[in-house]
Amino acid sequence: MTARLASATTATAYQREWFAQLRDEGGPLALVNADAPQEIFRAMGIPYVVNQWWASIVAAKRQTQRYLGLLRERGYPDYIEQYSATSLASAFEDDPGQAPWGGLPKPSIVLGETTGDASRKIFDVWDAQPGVTYYALESAAENEVPERWWELMPHRWEEAIGSDRLDLLTGELTGLIRFLEQTTGRVFSETRFRAVLDLVNEQQEWNRRTRDLIAAARPCPIAVTDGIPSVMVPQWHRGTEWARDAARAFHDEVRDRIDAGVAVCPDERLRLMWIGRGLWFDLDFYRRFQESHGAVFVWSMYLAIAADGYLRYGDDPLRALAARFAAFGDQLYTPPWSAEWYVKEARHHGVDGVVHLVSDDARGSYFTTRALRAAGIPVLELHADNVDARTGDGLTARMTAWLDGLT
Secondary structure (H helix, E strand, O other): OOOOOHHHHHHHHHHHHHHHHHHHHOOOOEEEOOOOOOHHHHHHOOOEEEHHHHHHHHHHOOOHHHHHHHHHHOOOOOOOOHHHHHHHHHOOOOOOOOOHHHOOOOOOEEEEEOOOHHHHHHHHHHHOOOOOEEEEEOOOOOOOOOOOHHHHOOOOHHHHHOHHHHHHHHHHHHHHHHHHHHHHOOOOOHHHHHHHHHHHHHHHHHHHHHHHHHHHOOOOOOOHHHHHHHHHHHHHOOOOHHHHHHHHHHHHHHHHHHHHOOOOOOOOOEEEEEEOOOOOOOHHHHHOOHHHHOEEEEEEHHHHHHHHHOOOOOOOHHHHHHHHHOOHHHHHHOOOHHHHHHHHHHHHOOOOEEEEEEOOOOOOHHHHHHHHHHOOOOEEEEEOOOOOHHHOOOHHHHHHHHHHHHO
């Protein structure tokens, strides 16, 4: 087995130290969805925890069932959008000694889009907790869908997304800034905000280079389980020099491994793509089939969306930030936006097959699978929730049978 990436272990250590300091500091704290405009909080010096990151930590520490039980005990469903509901369960923590990393501090504001009935209800329950305010962002849509949106987004995002959607979100972000100034006493500085956005763009340029290195490399130089923390921990800190430098270090380490001929699986025979959220309750799944089938996961959405989904250049910084998130869900989940992108990425990485994790709350999964198969790419659909191990029975057996048919 190849050694872990230094960038992965460094990022994980940094996140643990940061979280420990966060718990000690007190003061205003935001809980934000992964697809929320975190850059405003960064510019204002307001710390935040990413909702789905915390759920991944809980799952990795085998605590999800206990947390879902806390919801169940209070009459809330434990089987709907578990990925987003896990953090809500932290509000009802009854045994801090068991809590991963010491437990989630109580936020003063939660931020997320109203993307569905269940998601809205989760945030409404947060809003009902003493001292917590839910700031809702609308989830808008546009009839016109751009072709090859990934080529338009860095500079021609107004054309790709549509002015009406950008007008709406820019207005909402203006209101968010005013709300944060009034409730926290922090002052929004456009100069600081521009510096944050510049750092984010630098970081994503490094991620784009890294994605392209891995796509071209034969054999694959890194494990996907190393790539995820190497890219995502810096993503949660984007807008900082540390995050920009961490993305560059990740790139350099991948480049050096390729130059040295390092292989995650020396007997690589099948290159696979994992579509969907990380399988946090069973991270060993990604390596389980290397010895038996020479099957290596060379792609996950985390590095790929960092490469194609975040870059935004423009003279109006708040509108550019709105452009980063107004269509974020479309890029990953809404056909034809998402379906065309996944086909493009599958071809770019030369994959032999795709494993598609389909959760109950997934949007557009049928069209993603259909587009990939129409492009001649074999697809295995695994129906499970990515943090709820109760839904994971039979995944290994199904994967084994599918791989037997590919080899």
